[in-house]
Amino acid sequence: MKVAIIGGTGFVGSYIVDALLDAGHEPHVLVRSGSEGKLRRASECKVTKGDLGSPDAVDAVVAGCDAVIYNVGILREFPRDGITFEALQYRGAETAAEAAQRAGIPRFLLMSANGIDSAETPYQTTKLQAEAMIRESGLDYTIFRPSVIFGDPRGTMEFATQLYQDMVRMPMPAVGFHTGLSPAHGEVLMSPVHVRDVADAFVNALADESTIGQSYVLGGPEVVSWPEMLRRIAAAVGKKKLILPMPIGFMKLGAALFDWLSFFPVTRDQLTMLADGNTAEPDALAALIKREPAEFSPENLSYLAG
Numbered sequence: 563m564k565v566a567i568i569g570g571t572g573f574v575g576s577y578i579v580d581a582l583l584d585a586g587h588e589p590h591v592l593v594r595s596g597s598e599g600k601l602r603r604a605s606e607c608k609v610t611k612g613d614l615g616s617p618d619a620v621d622a623v624v625a626g627c628d629a630v631i632y633n634v635g636i637l638r639e640f641p642r643d644g645i646t647f648e649a650l651q652y653r654g655a656e657t658a659a660e661a662a663q664r665a666g667i668p669r670f671l672l673m674s675a676n677g678i679d680s681a682e683t684p685y686q687t688t689k690l691q692a693e694a695m696i697r698e699s700g701l702d703y704t705i706f707r708p709s710v711i712f713g714d715p716r717g718t719m720e721f722a723t724q725l726y727q728d729m730v731r732m733p734m735p736a737v738g739f740h741t742g743l744s745p746a747h748g749e750v751l752m753s754p755v756h757v758r759d760v761a762d763a764f765v766n767a768l769a770d771e772s773t774i775g776q777s778y779v780l781g782g783p784e785v786v787s788w789p790e791m792l793r794r795i796a797a798a799v800g801k802k803k804l805i806l807p808m809p810i811g812f813m814k815l816g817a818a819l820f821d822w823l824s825f826f827p828v829t830r831d832q833l834t835m836l837a838d839g840n841t842a843e844p845d846a847l848a849a850l851i852k853r854e855p856a857e858f859s860p861e862n863l864s865y866l867a868g
Contacts (some may be wrong), residue, residue, distance in 0.1 A: 563768060566590045566624040566667075568614070568658050569633035570607075571600035573718040574673070574711060577761035578633060579603065585765050592623040602716070614654040615644075620661040629669035629768055630662045632692075639684070651688040652695070659699045669774075670701040671764055676709045676753075676779050677840040693777070704773045706763060708780040709842045712858060713757030714865035721754070722795055722858075726866050730796050735804040738789040739836060750788040750810070753781030753842045756856035763850040773850075781842025782855050788836075791858065798863035810836060 565582055569575045570591040582589045583606050590608045593601055601607065612619020614634070624630055632655050639646045655672060662670055674693050678686035696703045712722040729736040741748030760780055767773040786794075789805045796803040847855050856862050 563629060564588045564590060564608075564627040565629045565631060565768065566592070566627040567631040567633060568592045568620070568623065568654070569631075569635075569673070571597050572633075573713075573715050573720050574757055574760060575633050576600075576602050576716060576718075577713070577757045578631060578764050579607065581758075581761040581765040583607075587765070587768070590623050590627055592619060600717075614650065614657055617657060617661065620657050621664065624658070624661045624665050624667060627665070627667055629671065630658055630667055631671045631673075631764060632658045633673040633764075635673060635675065635689075637685070647684040647688040651685070652691045655692040656695055659696055659701060662701060663699065668702045669768065670696060670699070670703045671767060672696050672703060672705045673764075674705050674707045674777075676707040676781070676842055677838050678707070680838055682834050682838070702774045704767050704775075705777040706760070706767075706780055707777060707842075708760050709753040709755050709782065709840045711757050711760055712754050712863070720757070722791075722863055722866060725792065726795050726799065729792060730799065730801065730803055735806045736792045736796075738792065738805040738807045739810050740788070740807055741810055750836055750839060751785050752788070752791065752840045753785050753844070754791065754858035755780050755782040755842075755847065756858075756862065759847055759851055759855045763847060766850050766852070770850075778846045778850065779842040780847045780850075781844050782847075783844045783857055785841050786858055794858060794860050795863055795866060797860040798866045800867065 565587050567578060567589050570579050571593060579589050583603060591601060592610050592612060594613045595611055610619060610623035634650050634654050636645060636650055674689050678689045681687045681690055693705055710721045712720055715723050739750045763780055792803060792805055844855050
């Protein structure tokens with residue numbers, strides 16, 4: 563199958579490209595000028611240079627394909643550079659869907675995110691807008707909503723690596739977020755899911771007609787608290803880490819002053835979503851990939867030690 567993938571050079575996208583190739587598919591990848599070196603196994607892919615701001619480039623990458631995967635998302639905006647939630651998470655998906663319609667490609671897989679239903683932030687709102695758009699498009703869609711994704715970032719950035727760099731690696735104590743006034747109230751809980759499991763869910767869904775018109779929440783095999791995630795990351799690199807509890811509300815005060823600076827580790831919106839939690843049952847993912855999802859364990863986090 564020829565599969566156009568928009569968002570194939572980033573963390574999750576690189577694993578989706580690998581999974582497509584390993585399953586015998588032919589990825590057609592849209593690559594921004596100057597990002598050619600980010601595409602792994604480029605010689606095995608058909609590469610179209612361009613970006614989402616060029617409908618002609620999007621038309622070119624989907625031409626002749628049997629399916630389209632839209633896997634574009636950002637964690638923070640940089641409006642001066644044209645990097646906004648509106649442009650990339652909603653308008654870009656709309657551009658890709660319209661290109662699929664013009665090309666007569668019925669199959670469309672959309673990367674969304676778990677924990678967005680409250681629509682409290684622009685990140686959540688634009689993800690929901692993209693979902694609503696694709697449901698109304700008439701395409702044979704499948705939507706994926708993963709919890710936080712971990713795995714070897716291979717030169718990019720991902721959840722566990724960022725926690726390691728921002729909290730575990732540093733000499734000061736790590737911060738154990740909670741939403742209540744004390745750690746015993748309002749634990750921050752997540753269901754970390756391995757990137758290879760997410761990539762395999764995408765690829766397995768391509769040929770499975772039962773996934774058409776469905777949305778899947780993808781979670782790992784267990785619900786893990788924020789302090790426990792920090793402890794497992796520390797164990798993966800052979801460290802023990804002192805973790806000091808902190809209400810998310812206090813951190814929001816700092817973010818209100820400094821989150822406009824690119825070096826500040828979190829934004830107010832990210833803290834809002836963190837407080838909402840991000841948990842999921844593993845059953846849907848296990849059924850899609852036909853195996854037990856990988857655990858958020860020190861063994862599966864061993865890439866951090868490298």
